[in-house]
Amino acid sequence: SPDSSEGTTPELEKAGLLNKTKIAEGGRKLRKNWTPSWVVLVGNSLVFFKDPKSQTPSSWKPGNSRPESSVDLRGAKLHWANDLSSKKNVFRLRTVTGNEFLLQSETDSVIREWYSTIQSVIDRLDRE
Numbered sequence: 001s002p003d004s005s006e007g008t009t010p011e012l013e014k015a016g017l018l019n020k021t022k023i024a025e026g027g028r029k030l031r032k033n034w035t036p037s038w039v040v041l042v043g044n045s046l047v048f049f050k051d052p053k054s055q056t057p058s059s060w061k062p063g064n065s066r067p068e069s070s071v072d073l074r075g076a077k078l079h080w081a082n083d084l085s086s087k088k089n090v091f092r093l094r095t096v097t098g099n100e101f102l103l104q105s106e107t108d109s110v111i112r113e114w115y116s117t118i119q120s121v122i123d124r125l126d127r128e
């Protein structure tokens, strides 16, 4: 289509507020530090932002704030991980480089949508 941004600006798939903690860096275990994070799924990456209060899904644009960190979803693995936390609705994302994150929402439908959207990106990258 004329509006296709393929090859220039990556497609914004999803954005929202989740609780996040990194639990491993390069395969080395880290101490949990749960914090609210503004999470943006754009192109092949999951991007984390601080200061979630200043963000909304409709106002977010790539480049208008500095990401805290970014995860390449190519080859990543996603698993439900309620055994890894006392919180409900937790999944684990593990990157090919051995970085591991837990993501969580108190709202069942929210976490299910994130899980399936991230998994669909991982599946798409697996097929490339």
Ligand code: I3P
Pocket: 031, 032, 034, 084, 085, 086, 087
């Ligand atoms: C951790 C903190 C985390 C908790 C973690 C605790 O204690 O309470 O919230 O993870 O449990 O160790 P601290 O603040 O002293 O580091 P969950 O909320 O995910 O259960 P864990 O060690 O069993 O992972």
